[in-house]
Amino acid sequence: MTRSSGNGGLPGRLVAVEGIDGSGKSTQITLLYKWLRGQGRRVFFSEWNSSELVRGATKRGKKNQLLTPTTFALIHATDFADRYERQILPMLRAGFIVLCDRYVYTSFARDEARGCSPAWLRQLYGFAHPPDMTFFFHVPVDLALDRLVQARSEPNWFEAGMDLELETDPRESFLLFQGRITACYLHMMQEFGLTRVNAALPIVEQQEFLRRYVAERIPLEGFEVGTEYVSQDAYGPFPPETVERARKGKAR
Numbered sequence: 001m002t003r004s005s006g007n008g009g010l011p012g013r014l015v016a017v018e019g020i021d022g023s024g025k026s027t028q029i030t031l032l033y034k035w036l037r038g039q040g041r042r043v044f045f046s047e048w049n050s051s052e053l054v055r056g057a058t059k060r061g062k063k064n065q066l067l068t069p070t071t072f073a074l075i076h077a078t079d080f081a082d083r084y085e086r087q088i089l090p091m092l093r094a095g096f097i098v099l100c101d102r103y104v105y106t107s108f109a110r111d112e113a114r115g116c117s118p119a120w121l122r123q124l125y126g127f128a129h130p131p132d133m134t135f136f137f138h139v140p141v142d143l144a145l146d147r148l149v150q151a152r153s154e155p156n157w158f159e160a161g162m163d164l165e166l167e168t169d170p171r172e173s174f175l176l177f178q179g180r181i182t183a184c185y186l187h188m189m190q191e192f193g194l195t196r197v198n199a200a201l202p203i204v205e206q207q208e209f210l211r212r213y214v215a216e217r218i219p220l221e222g223f224e225v226g227t228e229y230v231s232q233d234a235y236g237p238f239p240p241e242t243v244e245r246a247r248k249g250k251a252r
């Protein structure tokens, strides 16, 4: 995977959000998705770790704490490859703006923090196009932890990096592990040209920044859809005929 952005001449556009757990990615990408949909744009949303194909194995492996750093990385790479080939790429070919809640950089950061080789990880995801733009939500780790605890409960086993046995207390472990991940993201800003967002700011300010950034770089008027909105939630895995319909809808 190279630094240069671009989607290999495909008509769609690829936008990704990245950052540690609790940095506010899902909040922001959901608002962006609704904004684009509300304008009647061809937009598609895909979420990390959501492939039906490996769901059972991922769940079992995590629940029973069976995953090693290598199998953790591979199972997520399989999840991503499945969504990439059956959803993301077809939708880019069909001329959609594809929004990804986490992309390959999640693995580059998280699996390196678990001890995987950075070179191996980059090779593993060599099939994936770099996004047109990737927002890195940069937030102090203690603020992210506060948000998570407030929103639901303690960080879970893998979020806290408990498998690494850095600390016995999950919160302390979270701070160390997510700190390592943040260091990897900061390094990748240079390597892959990630766009930093100050994720400590209020939700509205961040969203205003994102909308402005996207509108300045994607000719949105070229992404209008007639009547059909497509989302991963609504349709599940993409059958080729849906993609074909979407493509024809564009030509009409």
Ligand SMILES: Nc1ncnc2c1ncn2[C@@H]1O[C@H](COP(=O)(O)OP(=O)(O)O)[C@@H](O)[C@H]1O
Residues within 6 Å of the ligand: 019, 020, 021, 022, 023, 024, 025, 026, 027, 028, 147, 148, 150, 151, 199, 200, 201, 202, 203, 206
């Ligand atoms: N800018 C913000 N200020 C305060 N709280 C926020 C902000 N952004 C998100 N949150 C809250 O923090 C929690 C985690 O946000 P979320 O978007 O799920 O993060 P992520 O997807 O990065 O893990 C949620 O409860 C959300 O409402």
Ligand SMILES: [Mg+2]
Residues within 6 Å of the ligand: 025, 026, 027, 101
């Ligand atoms: Mg999220």
